[in-house]
Amino acid sequence: MRVVIVDDERLAVQRLVQILECRDDAEVVGAFTKYTDLLQEFTRLRPDAAFLDIDMPGMNGLELAASLIELDEHLEIVFITAYDQYALEAFRVNAVDYLLKPVDEDALGRTLQRLNRRKGHTRVSQSIGRSAPQIECFGHFYVHPSSGNGPVDFPTAKAEELLAFLLIHRNTNVSKWVICESLWPEHDPHKAEQNLHTTVFRMKKTLLESGLSIQLTSKKGHYYFQLLGECDYIRFEELKKEGTIRLTGKAADAEHILRQYRRPLFGYKDYPWCEAAREQADLSFREMSKALARSYMQAGEFRLAHDFLNFMLSLIPYDEEAHELILRIYLHWKDRAAFYKHYDKMKAVLQQEVGVEPPAYLESLLQELMKDS
Template sequence: MRALLVDDEPLALEYLKKKLEYDIGGVNVVGLCSNPYQVVGVAVKQRPDVVFLDIHMPEMNGLELGEQLQAAVPHTEIVFVTGYDQYAVRAFELYALDYIMKPVRLDRLRLTVQRLRERLQEDPEASGKAKTPLFLCFNQLRVQLPGMEPQTLKWRTNKAQELFAYLLHHRERTVDRGTLIELLWPDFDVSRATQQLYTTIYHIRQTLSKAGLTMIRIIKGELEAGYRLTIGGARVDVEEWEQRLKRLEAIDLTNAEEYEQVLDQFEGNYLGEYEYLWAEYERERIRLLWLQHAENLARFYMDRGKRKAAIDVNLRIQRQLPDREETYLTLMTLYDSLGDASSVEEQYWLLATRMRELELAFPPRILAWYEQWKQQTR
């Protein structure tokens, strides 16, 4: 468990750190903050599971800081620590996990840590994810609000949708105003294009506000040089998918099901429904990650003689990447190993049809395999 400790008294921080790391154990203190104005930045960087937060600090009220933390890192639990019990009701209005009185007793702190462990075990990905909006970028740009079905936002214009998608693509980074103008209004003079940009930014903010996405902000850069989209605690499905993919261990019988789940989560190309040329590099990168993952899973099944499972994975590859010649050959050999001649013929016919549509010659290697197979099956 990763913990960030916040208190204006350095001795109190060291005391709590010792209790958590040595007396209780299993807690990794990733930061000690005595300056409340640095807390949110440290939390965003470290992504702790919990923040132990002193309420009574001279420069900033801990409850106000708790609200800022909830907006910036909503997956992080908050435990308030203070010597003033009149804050208890307000603390729990903020959905704090717990509330500990000073001086901190070891037995009471141990109960809090146990509650934290139970909460984190409820959702290994991170407790609280269900409470935050999720942007869906596989195929079509949509948003899923907590407890609701995914919805497509009602953009004022196609330019507004593309501008938002571009800023989301470059989230947390300032994009130069000239870049945005060149992307969306390349044929306009600078004055007119600038006005169009201002107006479109206004419409995007209105759309986000009406959808209840108040944590999404478009911030004007220094000297009005550009714009930066910050998403607060919102999530992006493609980013979460890639993170889950990278966390996978080498495939074996114990995690093959999780490999299948990650394969299924890829619901279409990145922003695949839109002809955004600027998204093509990312689209191809994500697609290749998925392909590599799918091939690893198919190879695992083939090595263990699970030919039907390998066929299923390769059919999914074929649906996603119909121009990939190698998949047709792999399926032909798998069907042949099962004695399914009609499916071998079907794969040959599908590839031949595809090659004619693309006005390409039939791949010689696959043709040679097919002709040899035909001779053997006569």
């Protein structure tokens, strides 16, 4: 883990460098008291993470973080501050964590563990993207070839649609007449069957040329499809089958898979036959996301839960239970201002999206918070 540090207090920089140099999971590649020096050296240093003091003259840490992320969107940010009230503002720029001065070695250790875990997943994802063909189904529908060029251009729209249909019905015997009725409902059976044979040939040829491995067999009027390459939708479905075991036992792996979710399934392709699958994917994403957030909260990882719930709500803003979980996090933090702000946001979203008011029981959370204030 390559780390840079920026703090206008020289002693604070020296202390953090000393702590980090005693560890084997971080390498300090740059330490600065002026943010301008980091900006000049950033490209050369290629850091994985930046530890930034929030309260600096000229450009504060929040502004500096935004500038650095423009240079490298994969950079991880950790803020250092003497004032706890900066925490919520820090997370608006998607910081991994924040540390209070003077930096505690145990807290720093936990932060580095989180950083290394997150960067490990990023490296795996980037490696897959460069070296292996894969299929992306969420938010769009792309086949990326092994050459790294792409996405693949299918010879016909129906060849692409057939692949989408087979991905939904993978690892099961599907009648050719079910496929024909789904893809060519307006054709007579004989013409639809001819179209199916031609489209199967075109799809297989395209995937073979892209380097994507599949198995497609036909027997007694049924097709059986298996994908041997990478696919975000299939990883998502496998996570759903594993259930709470994966969510609680390997939370970082589960979060990595869930963060690949972008709605709708197959983007905005006009596939009437997949509406039920799209709705089910949305429902599964909502349920798994809330289960993951609850597992983080039970483990005391409230910041991870908060960050992930905000990601979920950016996609599905009307989920009432997700809003409630965020309110409970603010209750745990005893942050009245953030609670009020999010409650008002939730109220506006629910009225706009589904035409309802927040449930009355959430008022009891507010009363509980006021008692503790």
